[in-house]
Amino acid sequence: MAESTPALSQTAFVQQLNFWARDASNESAALLGAFALGMFAHLPDEGSSTPVSLEELAQRIGGTVRGTRSVIEPLVGLGFVRLEEGRGYSLPASSDFLRQEGFAARMREALEGWLVSAKLPEALRTGAPVEWRGGSRDLLGWYRQEFLAPRAPAPSPTAADYEDRAVRNFLRTQALVTSGTVGLLEAMVSGPRPLSELAKATGTQPEALRxxxxxxxxMGLVRQEGDAFxxxxxxxxxxDATSLPYFQRALPATMDYWEAFAHLDEAVTQRGFRLDLRDPETAKRIYQQNASRITGIFVSHLKLGRKAAELVASMRPLKDARVLDVGTGSGVWGAAFGLADPSVHVTYLDSEHVLEQVKPNIAKLKLDGRARYWAGDCLSVDYGESQYDVILLPQVIPALPPEELPRLFGQLARALRPQGLLLVSGYLLTDRRDGPLDALYFALRRYVSNEGDVLSMPDFRRLLEPVGLTSSRGFEMPIQQVVVASRGDVPWPAP
Structure with missing residues (x-):
């Protein structure tokens, strides 16, 4: 069994692995969801007529504007749909296969198999078809067909690319998730092992495991050496033994959204959210899990936070600074600022159950003497006036209802002291909202769980300037971007 992926560098391989674990299913959801919504029937051919606006497209498919945008933006980023600035969307000639009924039927069939693919662990343990909606589904046969059997030629290279991303990427994600679930990844850490031994260690049937x-x-993860894999x-x-636990932490988070993505069309047309994070109990469960997972990667995120603290220190002194960490999560961003100067005092704001996981992290760094824990909802607390020198929003904006952002930014601006800085970390979209792709996939995940949005710099400025934060700029950081805003009374760092 030879590896069949092209040769990759170590860095590129890790990026590909993380994509399969996190974003591949998001990508498949957008590409399949466009068919479930009948989107391509409403897009004009490029150059043949006036492009259709986002609002008009939403009306034609019977969807919300934001839901429609969350689906079509990844298609623009991937090049399957054209966006003409100020006019709207159209279908390029290279994407004419998207209107062919045979191709559409293939996409609909794949979407029908989305939920049953989550029964792959069961199929491996029994080696038999799985029960599904009163019948059975040969899930292992589907995987053989998609990955191990010769494929019929696609209408074009572009069609082949779309098909692979739509039909096989979520199956790749499920293969990775299942490999973690049954213990296969852990079983291979020590080196190649015979098939029978791996089957026994994972509780699976040998031929199914094959x-x-x-x-x-x-996918380039496994190779066969004689009788061993x-x-x-x-x-x-x-x-390896050190990095595998870190990698596997991402897999349950991906599965939290699995059912929601299977019903993406319902979210767009009916606002029917199978994972509704505006529901208090659902939000408590998911955010508590997220805080626990983030705590597991606290050290690596602390390095990122310290880079942000260095950026702020290059703009204004941190001595005696009062810092507010809104929606603190694991506490890592506030901790980075607490470590930047021994006189910094940090307030960590989040729900009570999240703060219980923050406190041990801060205590380990010996920062609890300069810490305040504030239990509350960031949308309902009173931030006061001129209270803080730096306010942090670490990956908070995408979790908040967009309609609440103008009021929140107004309150935060009021809470900043003179020469105060607001720092927002997370994904930042291009001005056209056509990339980066991982940010678009993250935005889709936020929509399908009835949360917030990912913003571009023009989006941020429309929110910040009316509340007096007239000077703002985006900065690239390792892993994420940050947006820094002030009243214009703080100089930008030297180039």
Whole structure:
């Protein structure tokens, strides 16, 4: 069983692995959801007539404007749909296959299999078809067909690319999730092992497990050495005993959204959210899990936070600064500022159950003497006036209802002292909202769970300038971007 992916560098392989674990299913959801919504029937051919505006497209498919945008933006980013600035969307000639009924039927069939793919662990343990909606589904046969059997030629290279991303990317994600669930990844960390031994260690049927190993081989994760199977060279360096637990933490978070993505069309047309994070109990469960996962990668995120603290220190002194960390999560951003200067005092604002996980993190860094824990909802607390020198919003904006942002930014601006800085971390879209792709996939995930949005710099400025934060700029950081805003009374760092 040979590895079948093109040769990659170690860095590129890790990026690909993380994509399959986190964003591949988001991408599939957008590409399949466009068919479920009948979107392509309403897009004119490029150059043949006037492009259709976002508002008009939403009306034609019977969807909300924001829901329609969350689906079509990734298609623009991938090049399958054209966006003409100020006019709207159209379909390029290279995407004419999207209107072919045979191709559409293939997409609809794949979407029908989305939920049943989550039963892959069961299929591996029994080696048999799984029960599904009063019948049975040969899930292992589907995987063989998609990854291990010869494929019929696609109408064009562009069609082949769309098909692979739409039909196979979510199956790749499910293969990775299942490999973690049954313990296969952990079983291969120590080196190649015979199929029978791996099957015993994972509680699976040998021939069923052979299918999964074949799928992983097609992804470049596994290679066969005689009768034994183990990690490929790149996978072995990326998923060792130290890094594997970190990698596997991302997989349950992906599965939290699995059912919601299967019903993306309902979210767009009916505002029917299968994972509704505006529901208090659902939000409590998901955010508590997220805080626990983030705590597991606290050290790596602390490095990112310290880079942000260095950026702020290059603009204004941090001595005796009062810092507010809104929606603190694991506490890592506030902690980074607490470590930047021994006189900094940090207030960590989040719900009570999240703060219980923050406190041990801060205590380990010996920062609890300069910490205040504020239990509350960031949309309902009173921030006061001229209270803080720096206010942090670490990945908070995408979790908030967009209609609440003008009021929130007004309150935060009021709470800043003179020469105060507001720092927002997370994804930042291009001005056209056509990339980066990982930010668009994150925005889709936020929409399908009835949360907030990912913003561009023009979006931020429309919110910040009316409340007096007239000077704002985006900065690239490792992993994420940050937006820094002030009243114009703080100089930007030297280039």
């Amino acid at each position: 299918v999964l190993l074949g799928v992983l081989a097609s 183990g990690f490929s060279e790149l996978a072995g360096r990326s998923l």
